[in-house]
Amino acid sequence: MVVDLNGFFKPSSVAVVGASRNPAKVGHVILKNLIDGGFKGMIFPINPEADNILGYRVHSSLVKVSENIDLAVIAVPAELVLETIDECKKKNIKNVLIITAGFGEVGNTALEQKLKAKLDSYEMKCVGVNCLGIFDAYHKFDTLFLPRYRLTRPKPGGISFICQSGAIGSAILDIASTSGYTFSKFVSYGNATQIDESDLLEYLGTDETTKVVCMYVEGIKNGEKFFETLKKVTAHKPVIVLKGGLTDAGKHATLSHTGALAGDSAVFFGILEQVNAIRANSLEEMFHIAALVEKGVKFKSNRLQIITNGGGYGILSTDAIASSKHVKLAILSQQTTAEIKKFAPTHMNIGNPLDLLGDATTERYKQALEACLKDSGIDGVLLIALYQTPLLTTEVVEVISEAHRNFQKPIVVISTGGEFTELLSRSLRERGLAVFSFPDEAITALDKLIAYQMRAPAKIKTVDKTVKMQKEKKVQKKTAGKKAKSVKKKKK
């Protein structure tokens, strides 16, 4: 059953426990951003020693609030969290978001276990502890305790991001929104004391505004649950997973970060592939794949035609496609070749890549694009447009977006350049196109997305058996590892 997390993303009323008058305090920044973000629900700052903060009436405790409270955002010191939870219980609050750090990640596992037991016994849902909180672009709900001038908030859109690490989440949110990418939901869940990555993933799987889920995870609380959930979600929307703690050194570092046990990476990646989740190798890559999905790039098959006005770019793209696992170079049909011949200058070579040459005009782009998109042997076009050459007028933006509207095939654009180029790229993004700066980043992202889109959900193996198998292998390996260690010790 999907855990209902609406109370965390679209609450009607929110209490900020630990709201402060001091602008340097987390409890102040959360309250301020909630107000400045344009949240439409009721806001109740809680502080025993203040009457009024930022124009809002302050209550000395949760139980003093007469209205119903959907969610309590808790930003009090760690030692006060347990009693705050008791207060929440008294006020019959069902959802708590605990920002506070100082639990398992600093070795205080006893306190975290006590908290977990209390939450469970109260049947209370909890996101956190040790987290940055939640951002929902559609409901203008924003608990991120980072100033708005330092972290640009994105506009409403299709990307949702589940992020164990607060810093990664906020940095990506910031760069992505500045680059024009749009988001539905963002959640930093820290130690996953109770609600974990699987619950969040399952919820986002059912969320209509979420087109693609990005995840940064260090450790997985419950492997079987996670992979079952992934399998369910990837059947109808892509999930991109970036894993921290792949190497021994990285694993060691996760312990002091979110207290997570990073586990065996090979097993993890093996199962990711089985459940058709997309594995990202870096933040950049996650970001690029998500950008494709956000722009609705959808492939029925994998034959790509390159159109370019830069020969070298055509060659680098050809190399990247030929070296990729899942993208293929399309072969122009005789009819398309004949059609292109009609408008092509005599010295233009007709093939894939289709190099329209440095003197390519907007009209030549239009004719080439239409001829290729009509070809049933072509599933999509990789369109390289280098705007440095003067004959390519700014109207090419119209030409590309018209072709994008008229044909039901993806067009992915690559343009490298400075201000003039950025202007046109931004314009294309606003018209719904995915635009990249370099061939390799685009083709790496396409390779992974096409692999996902071409694997029908029916083809995915049952996960139960494989998870069990992998688990057994892992146990064997661990035992073997222990044996090796004890041998080593003896040698000493």
Next chain:
Amino acid sequence: MVVDLNGFFKPSSVAVVGASRNPAKVGHVILKNLIDGGFKGMIFPINPEADNILGYRVHSSLVKVSENIDLAVIAVPAELVLETIDECKKKNIKNVLIITAGFGEVGNTALEQKLKAKLDSYEMKCVGVNCLGIFDAYHKFDTLFLPRYRLTRPKPGGISFICQSGAIGSAILDIASTSGYTFSKFVSYGNATQIDESDLLEYLGTDETTKVVCMYVEGIKNGEKFFETLKKVTAHKPVIVLKGGLTDAGKHATLSHTGALAGDSAVFFGILEQVNAIRANSLEEMFHIAALVEKGVKFKSNRLQIITNGGGYGILSTDAIASSKHVKLAILSQQTTAEIKKFAPTHMNIGNPLDLLGDATTERYKQALEACLKDSGIDGVLLIALYQTPLLTTEVVEVISEAHRNFQKPIVVISTGGEFTELLSRSLRERGLAVFSFPDEAITALDKLIAYQMRAPAKIKTVDKTVKMQKEKKVQKKTAGKKAKSVKKKKK
């Protein structure tokens, strides 16, 4: 002997043959950019049918110019190039830059061979044909026929770029200059009819303002000459090579682009490694490695300390370093650990990565940075600064650049974010620091640069034998390939 190419990059007087009154013509744009670029030498437009173009007196032919001409830039149709060369001979011009296309790359090899023979018999030096020409930031010499509003020209600096493809060159020049990177020289040499990539490389190897040479090559005219030159240049400055035409499909495409035979990639890369040239796998990568060199990043050994205020970034960076070939994670000395303990909050974990935590102040960065840079077991610092958190004040820019000035060890900065972040990153770049957006791109670039810097020139094997060996292998392979093909044909 190094071919003296000063006449191409810093001529005192230039003729533009084919200068035109029509702003749409290449001959007009070249003249205009030469003037607008602020070139200090004499400029002579040549056109039999005009008196005055852009305020410059026009001569009907080269021989009509009474002054000495260092360089003729030729932008006449292909069929007029030979007679223009005869004119150059009459005027005793030693250097010609032929922009004109329509030679070997469109199958007109006969014309290109005739041209080559003529150039050789006249003892004339020629860059081109089918190229974009030359840009020299120090001498404000600019023959690129692309409008300045579309292609931002970079400021004088340390990167030089040899690029067979004009489009790649211009796009990279544009994005790099907008991102704040600085250049010495840029040359697009097209078909390499006479002066080839090796001559250009050798010249840039001796050029004092060039700190790093970037090369995009499709085919190599003379392998032995190229690798000998590389060996000579890499002994004292890094050369980054990006190769187009790695795959069969890509190789096929190079033929119609610059008429180049792309050759065997495995052999090519093997020799690159032997002569300690840096192989880039993509345009992005070439760009990132060059950025490190431009900022003077120089490692004596390879032990890197990570300092971060984002735990997840620390973990991803640790994974990337542990997975790299040539970078190692430093181990903090007991003394450094003790020193950090003095200022670290109790819950801060002291190690590598050194996570200063989300509440890290500028002061904590200063103390950590100084403690690590003093440690003789640390060769450089990977400094992650995520500016989304409010306690990290803008003064951190001063702190980082002061540490950069005071210690003779590299600091490489990673910051991800929107406008606020970009502002601080730009400021750091201006103060001489290398700044990246993502951990992976930085560490991939560092891995390759450190590999180069740690290989002493003395260790490089003599190339003669190995080139010969590889050549023999290639011949064997080719013969084997031919045999396999003929077998296949027979089967059909």
